Amino acid sequence: MRAGGLGCYRKDAGHSVKIIWVCGHQGQASCFNSKGYCIQAYASKLASLNEKLIGIKVGDFCYVKDGLVLGQLLGNRFTVTLRGVTADSEHTIKAAADALGKRGFINYFGLQRFGSGSVPTHNIGAALLRGEWKTAVSMILDPREGDILMMFLIQKDVIAIAREYYKESKDIDGTLRRMPRHLVAERAV
Template identity: 25%
Template sequence: MIPKIDENIGILVYTTRFEGSSGVIKNRFEDFVVSEIISERVRISSSQNDGFAVYKLKKYGIDTTHALERIYRVHGARLKALGLKDASALTEQFVCSTGKNKILSDVTDAKISLTLIGFVSKPLSAKDMIGNRFTIKVTGLSADISAFNEYDRILNFYGYQRFGSKRAVTHLVGKALVQRRFSDALSLALSFISEYDDEKNTALRKIMSDPSKYAEALQQIPPGMDIEKILLQEMIAHQNPQKAFARLPLSMRRFYVDAYQSYLFNLTLSSAYQSGEELFEPQAGDVCYDKNSNLGRFEMDPNQKLAIPIIGYSYFKKTRFESILGRILENEEISAKDFYFKEMQELSSEGGFRSACIKCADFAACADTIKFMLPRGSYATIVLREILKPKDPLLAGF
């Protein structure tokens, strides 16, 4: 049986025969260890002392965005991450300076360790990060996880984090923005209530559901609700939902639209699997990624991986998934051209492609520990979902 939260984010199927081990992840930060892997093409020099500084950031109990904000606030250095790592894990990743002027000494506090490892001639970018290595301990297992051997039969769904995990609302906000329902988008961002939220936050969101109480809510906003604070301030000042969203950081505004595209992709993948489409082996005429992540048509190359369209204003329609995508757009009451924003052109998205299945490497499961490596953009929680098959993923630590 598919959990409700999975259905809410467009994940409607399991693709492995393994019955599921149940269990809980992330009981402790050190139970979920993530190490970033960068391309061998990156040359980090430890002998020179100029260029763009590269650091190894180790953290736990804090997400990447807030870790970098803390470093800037305390030490005055702007650093850029290659990928985002969440708070409920022990993570190690590369971050790079955005300028050549300020070099930090090693930094250590309760949640962060920052170590200078060298310099590069130009700033690192997300393309330099090729993947992540995971070591995950599972408690409360009900089955032998070493029996799981279907790691090559897992679809590349977007994971729970993409949608807000315990408060899966980002794609709903994104849909409202795509449909130009700015008032609804604002209401969802401020007052959408999740059964997994605590009583204090739920009570605050009930206050934020009433526009006449925005000033009262603003006085109660806790430090973690940065987005809500900005929206409330702008609504109190101007009473214009569209302008309020325009004041959010561009990365966050784009994230809402991206989250909705991610939901549509999950629906596409689920529907294609349910319809009997072959998703693990590309076929003649398919669009594929080659071993170097370049897109092209299928050429009988065993290294190619099937690519599925991501809906945007100019997404590529000529694939065997066209009818499935058409039905989804109709059911969602949107069209591809809706992803072009005349009102906020910076939010426009032309669409693209994403691999249909996960390329899970170096997989090993023994006793209560699972180890594997995933390419950039794939989610460990989607691999774990097929192994644990939890009745309630969020209560299981997902």
């Protein structure tokens, strides 16, 4: 949701900003669906927002015991169109397309809200483009001072301990075993 739209949603629903959450951060120029949750809210009251909101629709409500956390959706799903691809053989293109289809990719190359933490993802992307693999991995796994995204993560103590472990040991496998499953970018290393 656009930030302004979500703010309107929260205000019209009569709730404080802290009790309506979404499970991801999307760009302002995108069209998407996102799961979210409200604490102590009635579906009928939320559904009535559709009459007031422009460019946003809410629905598919259910009542649950536990809320969502950032990253729980295990990444976005979207279509990528590649044009003008050249390679030494059809086999190379097919193998690359199959790998992309099976494993996907993490977009480290754009200025995006996901990069609003203390280490913006476009800096990680730049390190990857330069072939600086260790630098990129450290940017992903090192401890992060003042990372605003940590405020929203339920297991922030577990994450901080895993990052400290990486800083001290440089043991990637051990670090990833300590990372919560919903940290998709870190676990993709």
